[in-house]
Amino acid sequence: MAFELPKLNYAHDALEPHLDAKTMEIHHGKHHAGYTSKLNAAVEGTDLEGESIEEILQNLDLSNGAVRNNGGGFYNHRLFWEVMSPDGGGSPSGDLAAAIDEHFGSFEKFKDAFSNAAATQFGSGWAWLCVHKDGSLEVCSTPNQDNPLMPNVSCGGTPILGLDVWEHAYYLNYQNRRPDYIEAFFNVIDWNKVGELYKSNH
Numbered sequence: 001m002a003f004e005l006p007k008l009n010y011a012h013d014a015l016e017p018h019l020d021a022k023t024m025e026i027h028h029g030k031h032h033a034g035y036t037s038k039l040n041a042a043v044e045g046t047d048l049e050g051e052s053i054e055e056i057l058q059n060l061d062l063s064n065g066a067v068r069n070n071g072g073g074f075y076n077h078r079l080f081w082e083v084m085s086p087d088g089g090g091s092p093s094g095d096l097a098a099a100i101d102e103h104f105g106s107f108e109k110f111k112d113a114f115s116n117a118a119a120t121q122f123g124s125g126w127a128w129l130c131v132h133k134d135g136s137l138e139v140c141s142t143p144n145q146d147n148p149l150m151p152n153v154s155c156g157g158t159p160i161l162g163l164d165v166w167e168h169a170y171y172l173n174y175q176n177r178r179p180d181y182i183e184a185f186f187n188v189i190d191w192n193k194v195g196e197l198y199k200s201n202h
């Protein structure tokens with residue numbers, strides 16, 4: 001069964017003014033759709049056909065550029081849409097809030113670490129909050145469409161929050177002002193969803 005572009009849980013304009021409708025429309029309908037169809041083309045007729053995207057990424061041969069780039073692109077954007085909501089923003093609660101306090105000192109210190117990872121990723125890439133099997137949390141970044149599920153890429157663990165810092169994610173609205181886009185992202189993070197992902201991945 002081929003991978004399918006996931007539907008958004010909200011309208012293209014639902015995250016305005018933080019993420020503009022035109023960017024969302026192109027980002028989901030063109031960029032993510034492109035990664036999805038190219039991933040399908042890359043796995044069709046190979047041993048990878050029929051595997052879950054998580055299995056594919058965890059056992060990835062990093063020299064397989066088509067699967068690395070498009071499998072990463074498929075997975076990364078799917079997570080990105082899931083962790084945003086028009087009702088987002090604020091700060092986490094419950095177990096995730098406690099874990100953030102334990103591993104970063106405070107929510108503000110976590111926000112600084114995550115924002116710094118996003119701001120300092122040179123060129124295209126992603127910033128991540130990952131949970132390890134023991135429940136510990138880590139912030140890291142990756143270039144291009146790499147992600148921490150891939151073997152020996154960045155901090156490891158399972159991503160539970162991801163921010164796309166490719167220019168296609170923000171250039172229409174923010175031009176070169178990546179820090180403004182990062183700040184705006186915090187207004188749409190769905191902490192309930194991130195908290196669910198934290199619970200289900202350790």
Ligand code: MN
Pocket residue numbers: 027031077164166168169
């Ligand atoms: Mn993107």
